[in-house]
Amino acid sequence: MARTAEAVVETSALSKRYRGGQLAVDSLDLSVPRGSVFGFLGPNGSGKTTTIRMLLGLIEPSGGDVRLLGEPMPDAARRVLPRVGALIEGPALYDYLSGRDNLLRYDAADPTADPRTRTDRVAAALERVGLGAAGHKKARAYSLGMKQRLGLAAALLQPRQLLVLDEPTNGLDPQGMREIRTLVRDLAEDGSTVFLSSHLLDEIEQVCTHAAVMSRGRLITQGTVAELSAGARGRLSVGTSDPARAAAVLKEHGVLDLDVTEEGVTGELPLSDPPDLAELNAALVRAEVPVRAFGLARASLEDVFVALTGEGFDVAG
Amino acid sequence: MSRADTTSADDAREPVPGTAPPAEAGATTTQPEAGPAGQGGSLGRGLSLFRSELSITFRRWRTLALLAVLLGVPVVVGIAVKIETSDGGSVGGGGGGGEGPAFIAQITNNGLFLVFTALAVTLPFFLPMTVGVVAGDAVAGEAASGTLRYLLVAPAGRTRLLCVKYATTLVFCLAATLTVALSALVTGALLFPVGEVTLLSGTTVSFGEGLLRAFAIAVVVAASLVGLAALGLFISTLTNSGVTAMAATVGLLITVQILDTIPQLDVMHPALFPHYWLSFGDLLRDPVYWDQLVRNLGLQGVYAVVFGSAAWARLTSRDVTA
Structure with a gap:
């Protein structure tokens, strides 16, 4: 240092x-x-x-x-x-x-x-x-x-x-x-x-x-x-009535760990060379995915903490 | 008092030899350390901690209770002698005559002798026990309550804190002894006649000189406790429990007092800190017998240096985790 x-x-x-x-x-x-x-x-x-x-x-x-x-x-x-x-x-x-x-x-x-x-x-x-x-x-x-x-x-x-x-x-x-x-x-x-x-x-x-x-x-x-x-980037969250198609588009653009629900799709942006969010949104629209909501849910410090220590707040043995 | 302190990291990392005299160690680092912070250290600032220490020590109920007990001892002895001799008999009921504590037979003739009797009665246990309580609690008590860490980050400085603690303990030794002496003087003057003093060697001196000798004796008795105070302070740096340190110090005192009475161990007797304690009576001779008095003070000095250094080595190298 x-x-x-x-x-x-x-x-x-x-x-x-x-x-x-x-x-x-x-x-x-x-x-x-x-x-x-x-x-x-x-x-x-x-x-x-x-x-x-x-x-x-x-x-x-x-x-x-x-x-x-x-x-x-x-x-x-x-x-x-x-x-x-x-x-x-x-x-x-x-x-x-x-x-x-x-x-x-x-x-x-x-x-x-x-x-x-x-x-x-x-x-x-x-x-x-x-x-x-x-x-x-x-x-x-x-x-x-x-x-x-x-x-x-x-x-x-x-x-x-x-x-x-x-x-x-x-x-x-x-x-x-x-x-x-x-x-x-x-x-x-x-x-x-x-x-x-x-x-x-x-x-x-x-x-x-x-x-x-x-x-x-x-x-x-x-x-x-x-x-x-x-550093612990939040998850990308897309609200849509057609989650299956949205998931396909996101996967094409390298979004990882996709989680598909009836309300929409969430996924993690890749650490190296992440896609531009505006382009991603445009791609969804081009693929005729009805996008209701699009955004990056900001990680709380607690997420960061858990991600880093992998142990939450338990006493270290 | 403005000690350069918190000792250098090197001092603390190396096991410090127990014989390093604290005074020297302080002196060598004081000069270069007189930085911007030290510069403002006028005498008043340097003595702030000492004054604070004196004030919290002598305002504590515990200290006052100890002094109250010491105050009571001469009163009890005086009244007992008065009652026993009220029928005109002598102390000891005409039995052996040599019974009881030193000087007790002379009290009825001269109340001043109550001072010597009271000191002879309290010196073996009462007085040193109170010193053991104060010295034992000095550092361990601060560690137990957690206040030690805040004093150190203030920053009191480890050497400075130890010096202040020791100085305060010595003030307590003197205060405790004077409490006994003054209480005895007042009780003696109220219950018995006072006047010219017949010394142990038979010479008679004026009451004024007798008073002077009584004061000198009180100071010598207080000085007799200097070694124990250093020992207690050292024990106090070893533990984070005030009660443990107090009990250990008093326990050690009792053990040493017992060892001092076992004739088979007389080889080690001259090295035991209470061995010459009762030599203060030699101040009541004309001319004064200095031999034992000097040995006593010398022995106390040795104890103070050895255990003071040990306490310093321990406190300056120790991790404060309490």
Whole structure:
């Protein structure tokens, strides 16, 4: 993978073998462009969290390199991490402290954070995630959704160039999910790059510009969401009262995997040298097929995912 | 405190020799690492984490409960002595005379001796147990609650975090010891006469000097816990369970205390961290017997360096998966 200066997260041949001998991450080449909202997809157990922990210097890679904001990790952790906000595998809080004191604590851990602006920044972060009124409550009394919000607030204590959010909508109700999606979009508009891991394909499709798919420790694909969806091209669908004749014409033009029903025909366009859709339509009309509907059903990210992993969302063994 | 840290990848990849002194390792990397981020590290910023650590440690109910127990011990001892001697008899009921903890017989003459008695009573188990709880929980507790990963990505820096944890544990050692000493002083002054102090060597010194010596003793007792604190901190880096680390530290303390009483093992006794603990009484001689006191402090220093380095080697090379 070519190293572009614009990559905010870049790994080359990144691998992690745990002591048991299990290869959790296998030669990962990940490249997250600056300014993107990058969806990181994969079933449970596919190595997403191990990857995220290696990106942030919590786990030592067994092989390969990580560059975060252009600097090598974990060597440059002290310079890089103050510009990175993270939510890793859910929030972790001091139960016996209030929400506000939790944030003060995390802010104090950052040696670059200015103590003079600390209370203001904490208050602003609480407001931003909708916890302004609950900041004085003990974290013990927080609901799962409130804890998740507080975890997000901790990632937003400073302006960040990169936000690594692992399953940020876990435990939130639909309203909360919408708010987080809005927040992610706002953050991206402010110029932060957002690296978002999720198992909710809908969510990725709604907010992400780019995505990568992992399965069993390997990176299967990465690119813009549009490219990914295009890659798994949708099926061609022709609505007609004469499906038999339509099928014959389509077959002549190289359309594969034809499925004939009473309502019409669907088929897959060949990957190499696909026929031009306009010509295909004209050919159908020339052959006097009464075409009621003609079009390419766009593949959802879920189709892409299933096509790529071949396993849906089951836990990898 | 502004440690260059999160150690270089090389440090972490290689098995770090357990003898590498953390101070040196910090120093070698601090210079080149003083980058844009480090530049803003005024003293205030560097100490932020230490202040935060002190505040969350001493605001926890658990810490306050431990201190409350320590506060209670001298009061109980004082009242017991008062009741037993209220009929004019001496402590021990005129039996052996040499019964009971050190200095207890002198309390009725001078309340200040309650300070020495209380420290002698709490030093073998009570005091070190509280230190074991605080030190054992220091890193393991953060790992158990998952807060360790957020501190590290903040980024607290692994070496900096360990230094802060150790410094806070040492502050707790001093606070715990002073709690016992002050509680004993107040109880002693309320229940018994105070005045000139007759030292163990027979010389009499003013009450002021006696107070000064009591304070010195409290500091020496606190310093006696330095080795155990390092040991507890090391154990704390080995596990992701705070309770396990606390129990292991306290269990080890009890085991070592028992080994220290078995005469057949006297070859190893001088290397056991509690072996010279009760030498603090030598400060009540005139002139002071320094021999054992110095050995005690030296031994604590050795433990602090060995186990501090081991804790550092472990924490800086460990995968944080909790």
